[in-house]
Every structure is written in C-alpha cells, then in structure tokens.
Amino acid sequence: MQNSFFIKKKENSNADAFNSGTKKSCETVSFEPKIIGFLCNWCSYAGADKAGTAQKPYPPNVSVIRVMCSGRIDPQFILDAFQKGADGVMVLACHPGDCHYKEGNYRAVQRYRLLLKLLKQFGIEAERCRFDYVSAGEGDRFVSVINETVKAVKKLGPLKR
C-alpha cells in the first residue's frame, strides 16, 4: 500500500516535471518532490523572472504561485498544500525593510516561525516548509534557494499521509 503510493507519486511528479506522458517505467527515476512556492509579486517573483531571463537552470519541482505580498499568505494555504499532496512548501519574501507594503514580510516571518512550531507537532519536518528572502535582483539566490529546498525535500522523501 505504502509502496504503491510511493510509486504512483513518482510517476505523477515525473509527468508533471517533464511533461512527458510517454514515460512508462519509473524504476530508473528517483523521487521527484512536488513543492509549492508562494512568491511575492514585487521581489521574489521578479527574482525568479530574473533567473529565467538569464536562463539559469534550476530543478522544475517547484510550482510557483504569485501573491501580491508574502503577508497575504494565510497559513491555511500552506496546510492546504501539504494536505493536497505537496511534499514541501516555500514562502519567498522581500528582504526586511524592502516590503512594498512596508511590513507584510515581517508579518509573514512571524506567522512562519509560529507555524513551524505547529508543523513539528504534526510530524512535518522544518525542511519541508522554507521561508526565505529573495529580492528582485537576486536571480542567483533564487536558484540556490530552490536547489537547496529541492535537495532537502528529496532527502526526506515523500510526505506520508
């Protein structure tokens, strides 16, 4: 049961990641985590864009959701993502002091620290839920944050439910 879930998950995320409907065998493929990334419109999303424009390669495991501000991210969104099949969630915000709305990122980090404590009690490892700062100019930083998160979640394996 557990095994078949694991394999099914591998097929799914594989198909999503490489958009290949023809792949039949999954024996050679390692676990590809599904990660949801909430990116703030003004800094982090622009940072991701910068990485894209510069054609920097990074793993395709993160599905990006653009929000107007990291302060808009209701912890319900994060729990919902985990409940609906995400193996990891990322919240990327403007650096402290840079928020377009002055204090949205402070609110976001306060919520995140408290949520992390809560997630631990639910058995969800801190590495599965990452908060970080990426500015509009930090394309390289965006790539390294994605790389680190994908690597950490890969190491943990799929989130068992």
Added chain:
Amino acid sequence: MTGKPKISMYWAASCGGCEIALVNINEKIIDLDANFDFMFCPCLLDTKKQEIKELPDESIFITFFNGGIRTEENEEMAHLLRKKSKILIAFGSCAYEGCIPALANLSSREELFKTVYLDNPSIDNPHGILPVPESDVAEGELEIPLFYDTLRTLSQVVDVDYFIPGCPPEPKQIWKVVELVLSGASLPPKKSVIGAGKSSVCEECDRKKSEKMVEKFFRNYEIIPEKEKCLLEQGLICMGIATRDGCGALCPKVNMPCTGCYGPPEGVLDQGAKMVSALGSIIDISDIKGLSEEKIIEKINSTIESIPDPAGLFYKYSLADSLLKRRVAQ
C-alpha cells in the same frame, strides 16, 4: 408508543457534558417532553440498542449525536442512528470537530496505549496487558470494540444534516434549535452550523479593543488581566478572534481567554491556521524592524517561547476537522 415525534441523544467518544447541557435547559425540558417522545439516551434512559434496531428507518425525528468516532462501536452506532433518524445533528464540539479526544490524533494508537495502560504512574499492570479486540478467558471469548488509530468526526463517517457547536453547546442555543423545529418554520440549508452565529466571539465580547501590538505572550496563570481591556491585547492567547460566536463570550466576561470551543467562524477551513495568522498580525513588529535576518528569527522565537504547545492550544477543539486532521505517518 405516543404519537409525538421521537427524539434521541447518543454519546460516542465524549464526556457526558452534552447531556448535562441538554438537561440545563431546565424547566424547558418539560416543554420538550410535551412535544417530543424522548426515547433513547444511554446516559439518562434505559432503551436498548436492540429496540433502536427494530424501529423502522427514519422513524426518529431528531438525533442529537455527541462524541467523536473513536471505536468500532461508535461507528456502528453512527451508522445505525443515521439510518433510523430523519435529522441527524452532530451535537457539540466532539461530534462536530473532534474536540479534546481528537488531540490524541497527535499520537499513534500504540503511543496512547503505552501512556494509558503502561506508563501512567497510577496504573498497576505488571503483565503489560493491552486491550485487544478478542481475548480468551475462562468463561469463553471476550470481544471489545476495536480502538481506531485516528479519531474522526461524525460527518467523516456518516452523512450529517446539521452541526451544533460548543463544548458543551449553550442551553439557550439548544433551546433555540428545538424552538425552531417546533415553530414549523423551514429549516436552514442542510450541513449548516446551527445554534450559533457566523462571526467571531469578539463580536459578542464587550471588552475594549484598540490596535493590537503584543510584545510578549503570557500563560493564564502568569498575570491577572485588566477587567476591561481586550485579553489578546494584554498578551493572553484568547482564541475568540478565530472562534465562532454564539456562546455570548462567556469566558472573556469572567477574565478567562476564549479557548475556541465553538469552532472556526463561517467560511474558515482551519481554526489553528487562522490563529497563527492572527497572532502573526498582532505581535509588535517595532522590535524587529531594522534587525538582521538572523536576529529577527531570534527575537520572534523568544516572543513565541511562551506558546509551548501551539497545536494543543489552537486546535483544542478542532483537530479532527482541521486541514491536516492528525500527525502525519512517521
């Protein structure tokens, strides 16, 4: 044997407080009896399961079902009463969203058994005997209902018509529901939460509220709160901000922070997540402005240090009905 519509009340994984809440409608219980045939309630009456089984389907007009689904027997009774009742109401926080028994969803069944039957300081169990569904004794085979790994709410097991929140539901709200049924007025849409409001407890709370900027959180025993000021503003974790109204803000009225027994307000999926969201919004940010990214983490961690058990605090009543429902498999 009367021609009056039948009303029943059953308890699953619960404490019995819901039955007391029903009796607490006081003299109105006579009106209830005048209009209904109160025919099944293991806490108060002697009707047997067999007699319920023999009833035609949907012959009980209303069943108030309190308690979560913890064991095989709870589930069996939920199915039986669903079949025999016209209107099945999840009565009280346990049946509606799990309540205190659902906090066990943060542990596995094995951990629970270990704590309760082996490690408990007051227990004497030298042979380490744990409950099993079937066991052989000198008199023959003994069967006890299977204890499930996860506590579920009533609506996760059977189709539920209405939900009455509260731990326990307020007697005046219970009576309002009974009155509504008696009046013959059309009932609210199925699946709705009845006997409560739609907004938050703050709506009913007359404490003075101003802009919330909390520097430190306190546990209830640490401070004596000011009489008029909002408890949350004084650093006490009052769940009122993420809890449905309908109780009359009874706890804040007597200087006790709301613990959230009426569940999330209308439209909220997850009471705990909303509480995290609310607290993130009221922690004073003036202290972290201008700090480095590492120092910000340190500062926030020290502010939330006085919340040692956020899951137990924010999901005291709603864990089984929350988004995650239980601790993930280890």
